[in-house]
Amino acid sequence: MPCRVRFEIAGGLVLLLACSHAPGAAQQVDALGMGSVRPAGPQAPVPSSAAATLISSCPAPARAVTGLTFDGTNLWVVDWWTRHALKLDPATCAEVGSIPLPGTYPTGLEWDGSALLLADGDGNTIYRLSPVDGTILSSFPSHGTFPTGVTFTGEVWNCSTGCNYDYCVPDEIDRQTPAGVHLQTFPALGTFPTGLAFDGTYLWHSDNIAGLIYRLNPVTLAVLDSFPAPGPYPNDLAWDGQYLWVAENVSPPQLFKYDVGRPTPTRTKSWAALKSFYR
Numbered sequence: 388m389p390c391r392v393r394f395e396i397a398g399g400l401v402l403l404l405a406c407s408h409a410p411g412a413a414q415q416v417d418a419l420g421m422g423s424v425r426p427a428g429p430q431a432p433v434p435s436s437a438a439a440t441l442i443s444s445c446p447a448p449a450r451a452v453t454g455l456t457f458d459g460t461n462l463w464v465v466d467w468w469t470r471h472a473l474k475l476d477p478a479t480c481a482e483v484g485s486i487p488l489p490g491t492y493p494t495g496l497e498w499d500g501s502a503l504l505l506a507d508g509d510g511n512t513i514y515r516l517s518p519v520d521g522t523i524l525s526s527f528p529s530h531g532t533f534p535t536g537v538t539f540t541g542e543v544w545n546c547s548t549g550c551n552y553d554y555c556v557p558d559e560i561d562r563q564t565p566a567g568v569h570l571q572t573f574p575a576l577g578t579f580p581t582g583l584a585f586d587g588t589y590l591w592h593s594d595n596i597a598g599l600i601y602r603l604n605p606v607t608l609a610v611l612d613s614f615p616a617p618g619p620y621p622n623d624l625a626w627d628g629q630y631l632w633v634a635e636n637v638s639p640p641q642l643f644k645y646d647v648g649r650p651t652p653t654r655t656k657s658w659a660a661l662k663s664f665y666r
Contacts, residue, residue, distance in 0.1 A: 390458040391630060438529035439614035441599070442630060445480035447640040449473055453535075454496030455582070455623040455634035455642070456503065458518065462625065462642070463503065464634060465493045472496060472503065472521070477627065480642055486521035489514055495536035495583065495623055496546065499565070506534035506545055513537060513545060513567070527567025531559045536583035536592070540605065542570065544590065546580035558610060560592070573608045576601060584631065591631060591647075593621035600624070600633065602647070617643045 447464050454465030454472070461483065462475040470493055474484035488508030497504040502524055505514045511532060515524045531547025538544045542562050549558045558575030560583075577594030584591040589611065590603040599613045600621060620636040633643045 410459075431464065439631075440646040441617070442644045442646055443642055444617070447473075447480060447634065447642050448475070448482045452634045452636050452640040452642075453494045453622050454505065454589075455497045455625045455632060456496045456499040457625045457627040458503075459628075459634065462627075462632065463492045463496055463498070463518075464640075464642070465496050465505070465623075467493060468543055472505070472516075475642075486516070488516070489523055489526075492533075494534060495538075495581075497537045497539050498584075499539040504537050504539060505544065506537045508533040508535060508548075511547075513543060513563075515565075525566075527563070530561040530563060530569045530572060532556055535581050538585045538590065538624075540582035540585045540590075543567075544583055544585070546575060546583055546592065548579055549575075558612075560659060576610065582621060582623035582634070584626045586626040586631070591624050591626070592626055593633065595620050595622070614645075614647075617641070 390435045399601065414522045425466045437571060449464055449466035449593065450468040452464050453467045456463050462477045463472050464475060465472055470488045471485045472488055473482050475481065475628045476483050487658040488505060488509045490512060492508035493505055494508045495506040503516045503518050505516055506529065511529050511534065512526050513529050513534065514526045516522065517524060529545050532549050534545045534547045536546045544558045544562055544564055547558065558580050560573045560580060561569065562571040563569050574652055576592065577597035579595040581595050582593035590602055590605045593616060594599045597618050598618055598619065602611045604611060617633060621633050622636045623634045625632040631645045635641045635643060
């Protein structure tokens, strides 16, 4: 049931005082990005942990990272403070380019094979952007309120926290067409869904309250396994064709690369290139 909310500033945090799904609950929004929000509540049951081996990590050249993706050659991160997407060399995490972003609260980022998909939390909008200069190629409303993560499987999946500046509704994970037509809604697994990625077989999903990275069945969204996030704010995920990357909004923001036990690709085309065939 939606409810009215109000904001206060305290201790460097923006406090969103609201009922999440029950009267009297309080929500905290990290001023450096998406941080912790809802009070801890029931979490999705988690099967045995996935095999996840940390390969490497590096600092992201951003003040606050809320989005992450891989375009077949470079990583891209969303810098929430500057409202830019930064293109990074995946070997060093050094910035090699950037584009401005639309909207007022850029969050999740994804590569669809030829363009960048961006979730804007404030605007409840999914943008498709030119990676050259950030030109808006198209956009559509997200089905959920305050989208935080987005990934592309031939369809556009996005997760949302359910809260904006006026009210909170249940968190959800949605499946929409590339034109924005709503296809399906799933309940969120935890209490603050953030990142999404697709490895060609499975969906991967992070939650900032649960502190877990989930591997999901892409048809039912059943949790297949999970592993602990490397820090408290795993804001987004990316698949580079072999490894899973996690963007942690710590100070300074960090990018972590994991081997999650998926077979080394034998195909000649990159995963990013193969994504273009889904369009």
